[in-house]
Amino acid sequence: MEATIQSRFTNQKLYKVPTVRCSATTGKAASVFFPNGLGSNRADWQSMCAIINSNSAGLIPYNSSSSSSGDNTKAPMINGHDTSATLDIVPVPKLPRPLSISDLSPAPMHGSELRVAYQGVPGAYSEAAAGKAYPKCDAIPCDQFEVAFQAVELWIADRAVLPVENSLGGSIHRNYDLLLRHRLHIVGEVQLPVHHCLLALPGVRKECLTRVMSHPQALAQCEHTLTSLGLNVAREAFDDTAGAAEYVATNGLRDTAAIASSRAAELYGLEVLADGIQDDSGNVTRFVMLAREPVVPRTDRPFKTSIVFAHNGEGTSVLFKVLAAFAFRDISLTKIESRPHRSQPIRLVDDADAGTAKHFEYMFYIDFQASLAEPRAQNALAEVQEYTSFLRVLGSYPMDMTPWSSSSSSTSASSSGSSS
Numbered sequence: 526m527e528a529t530i531q532s533r534f535t536n537q538k539l540y541k542v543p544t545v546r547c548s549a550t551t552g553k554a555a556s557v558f559f560p561n562g563l564g565s566n567r568a569d570w571q572s573m574c575a576i577i578n579s580n581s582a583g584l585i586p587y588n589s590s591s592s593s594s595g596d597n598t599k600a601p602m603i604n605g606h607d608t609s610a611t612l613d614i615v616p617v618p619k620l621p622r623p624l625s626i627s628d629l630s631p632a633p634m635h636g637s638e639l640r641v642a643y644q645g646v647p648g649a650y651s652e653a654a655a656g657k658a659y660p661k662c663d664a665i666p667c668d669q670f671e672v673a674f675q676a677v678e679l680w681i682a683d684r685a686v687l688p689v690e691n692s693l694g695g696s697i698h699r700n701y702d703l704l705l706r707h708r709l710h711i712v713g714e715v716q717l718p719v720h721h722c723l724l725a726l727p728g729v730r731k732e733c734l735t736r737v738m739s740h741p742q743a744l745a746q747c748e749h750t751l752t753s754l755g756l757n758v759a760r761e762a763f764d765d766t767a768g769a770a771e772y773v774a775t776n777g778l779r780d781t782a783a784i785a786s787s788r789a790a791e792l793y794g795l796e797v798l799a800d801g802i803q804d805d806s807g808n809v810t811r812f813v814m815l816a817r818e819p820v821v822p823r824t825d826r827p828f829k830t831s832i833v834f835a836h837n838g839e840g841t842s843v844l845f846k847v848l849a850a851f852a853f854r855d856i857s858l859t860k861i862e863s864r865p866h867r868s869q870p871i872r873l874v875d876d877a878d879a880g881t882a883k884h885f886e887y888m889f890y891i892d893f894q895a896s897l898a899e900p901r902a903q904n905a906l907a908e909v910q911e912y913t914s915f916l917r918v919l920g921s922y923p924m925d926m927t928p929w930s931s932s933s934s935s936t937s938a939s940s941s942g943s944s945s
Contacts, residue, residue: 642673642682648767648789654812655686658715674707685815692809694742711920713814723799724770724790725782734758738769739784750802822921828896831919835888843912850908854901862890897921
């Protein structure tokens with residue numbers, strides 16, 4: 526049985542159409558015969574169907590100059606081309622590119638399009654740390670530490686750079702508590718030297734000052750220097766160093782100075798009355814870089830791992846066992862920090878004399894120099910887990926091995942400010 530596909534223009538002999546030969550038993554197309562030397566394969570059949578559909582509004586007639594009298598078997602002219610030897614495939618329209626694995630991968634570690642959240646206003650040391658951690662990034666200021674955490678969780682930012690400890694002021698406890706509350710991962714660290722300056726409005730002399738504003742830690746880090754300068758001024762705490770500089774400039778306070786970076790002076794039009802007023806030149810703040818996904822631990826460079834755990838009710842003996850697990854494997858610890866166990870701040874212990882005794886419960890934060898890719902670190906954590914009721918790895922990340930100097934902070938701040 527033969528089924529012939531015909532155009533309504535076939536009787537006008539515009540061109541000949543192919544014939545489909547179907548099987549008598551299955552009813553399926555067994556072969557297709559194409560006249561005019563077009564071949565009999567499936568590709569030619571599909572191409573011809575596409576041409577028929579594209580010309581359904583009106584088929585192109587033969588080129589009378591190229592057709593000889595009485596020769597009705599020559600192939601038609603399509604778009605001015607002879608199809609007896611070749612058949613042009615109908616072009617496929619440009620479609621949207623499918624997503625690839627690179628589209629779904631995390632943002633690059635370094636790049637000009639990386640959005641980095643930090644606490645403070647432009648000119649803050651945290652902005653300088655963000656510029657050092659991710660050069661040419663798009664720095665996003667946040668008014669609170671928790672807002673920076675939420676900015677990453679809500680995909681407003683790709684990373685967050687937040688301080689966790691200072692060589693003079695100690696730990697920033699607020700961020701340690703937020704690390705436990707949120708589910709972000711530590712993916713790196715950066716150490717930034719702190720270089721404080723005494724800033725005031727142009728034309729203001731030090732003798733006219735009655736008040737100095739800055740972050741509480743900055744005030745404490747410059748206490749002796751302020752006294753040696755002969756300044757009998759009141760100290761007033763502010764949310765951050767650059768914010769204090771902005772406040773002095775915005776309100777035109779000619780009796781008030783701020784302790785902040787030299788970049789803050791440039792941004793807010795202030796003058797530097799005294800440079801490098803920190804009491805100790807070795808004033809360094811350590812920042813951690815946070816992301817939604819952890820980095821893959823490696824062994825080809827120095828790594829640091831941060832964990833937090835709670836003991837199982839055996840008291841301080843658990844801490845000794847945990848420390849022994851690392852000491853036995855020759856793993857160096859770089860930090861131990863304890864914070865109150867907020868979900869269970871007090872533990873009741875039976876006392877033989879009278880009733881119960883109350884003990885405080887703590888969470889312990891530990892940083893140690895080893896990568897989770899190392900078997901010794903894996904074995905140490907396996908042993909620690911036996912002694913604790915709660916254990917969480919905050920991150921295993923590359924250590925900051927870059928050398929620093931007293932001018933590093935101002936350099937990093939300038940590079941960060943050029944992109945924000």
